[in-house]
Amino acid sequence: MTERIMSHPVLGNLILKEKVTFTFDEQVFEGYEGESLAAALLAQGIRTLRLHEETGQPRGIYCNIGHCFECRVNVNGLEGERACLTPISDGMVVKSGQTLPTSVRDWRKNLEQ
Amino acid sequence: MNNKVIIIGAGPAGLSAAITLAEKNIAVLVIDEYLYAGGRLLGQLYEEKPGTWWNGIVESERLLERAKSLEVEFLLQTSVSDLEKVDQTWLIHTTKGIFRTRHLLLATGAAESPFPIPGWTLPGVMSVGAAQVMTNVHRVKPGKRGVIIGVNVLSSAIAMELQLAGVQVAAITLPHANLLTKGNSNPLEVMNSLLHVAHMAPSPLVKIGSKLMKNDFMKKLGINFYPKNGVKMWDIPIMLRKAVVEIVGKDEVEGVILATINTDGSIVKGSEKRIKADFVCIAGGLYPLAELASLAGCPFHYIEQLGGFIPLHNEQMETNLEGLYVAGNITGIEGAKVALAQGKVAALTISQRLNAGASQHDIKLAIQDVEKTRATAHIQFHPDILAGRQQMKQIWAESVVPLATH
Structure with a gap:
């Protein structure tokens, strides 16, 4: 479990904005208006944002500034949104990416059996 | 729309350029992908001398306030996906539509390897x-x-x-x-x-x-x-x-x-x-984030001391493509203070092109300020940064590439 840095020796105390709620894979989470989705989830211990489309391996943030697209999730029905660049808002519906069908490979695997 | 200078990147180079341009009464639009202005300056925090901290968040806010007070327009949370030149105009394709300008500054910074x-x-x-x-x-x-x-x-x-x-x-x-x-x-x-x-x-x-x-x-x-x-x-x-x-x-x-x-x-x-x-x-180190310069058609040179492939540019921050300028880490990996100083050079060069009251002398002073800032930098990313800068200067001088007319 990670946590928020409420006080900091140089940056001072954390000033929090208005609390909002959003869902991530149907589970309700709290965060602060305008903060990044990646930060809001990490503050509550959520590191896995999606499963790799093909292998199903877990993935989370990598670069945190929009370059790598590792944190892509579905936000309010839009696919491929970067959690690190998405400000959260009240009532936002977020879904993690799941494994996609790999029909050719599955067909070949079934053939081999 | 065409008479507005567009800057891509709201980091130290972009912000300082925007402020310098706006101080000369030139309309500016700054486009950036991130949630807040400041770029990589936002996260910086180090003690310059005992008791004096360089706080990137405070610096970013200060720059943003100054830019806003000069009516610089900001378009944050906006990604740029393509650049093209039609006649004399740069078309900037973004997630919020296409923007046009005669003078475009790329201040896209760096990425991590x-x-x-x-x-x-x-x-x-x-x-x-x-x-x-x-x-x-x-x-x-x-x-x-x-x-x-x-x-x-x-x-x-x-x-x-x-x-x-x-x-x-x-x-x-x-x-x-x-x-x-x-x-x-x-x-x-x-x-x-x-x-x-x-x-x-x-x-x-x-x-x-x-x-x-x-x-x-x-x-x-x-x-x-x-x-x-x-x-x-x-x-x-x-x-x-x-x-x-x-x-x-x-x-x-x-x-x-x-x-x-x-x-x-x-x-x-x-x-x-x-x-x-x-x-x-x-932590694999930083390299210049220069895809947009590549899309625009800039020639590139690999200069290790500058952190990788660098778009050809001169000391005045001009590329060899008309109306396209660069500043900050896209020109080589250095600290935020150097980027700030480079942003000013780029802005003065643009205002000179626009006949908005920047003399060659102003530009020269701004270039000297970049050199001074570099010499006194607290953090140096490559020990031979000067050699890298010199190499680019040399390449520019020897370059016979005329201003491309696309």
């Missing part, structure tokens, strides 16, 4: 810059106890910042040598580059040590006698004789496998040991 290491896709593995942004900007701890892979200026500075925020850094260590890690896994090369951050270390031992290590023989000696468990800087063990061979964990990071390495970077068989960590930072 990763080290692909077994286990690096596990949630909890992030770039060292990601940990910095989480900690200083979002104020969320990246984890409780981390290992930083990659010993360089950036990773040393961020390790200190993590420590400051109460996040434990178990070790800063090397990546295991592979085809992609190059010099980053060679203790001697790393030691060489590390000597340039030693002045930042509060420990007099490290400072004195760095003075003793000026020549190659001493450096080799230093590596041979380098304690296997590292030297502590800001109380964090810096391990030049250990390398991470694997990041381990089931669904998230649970630790790393550390091994002792020889002076040439090869592993001492049987020395592998597992240590606990809930996050891992990969």
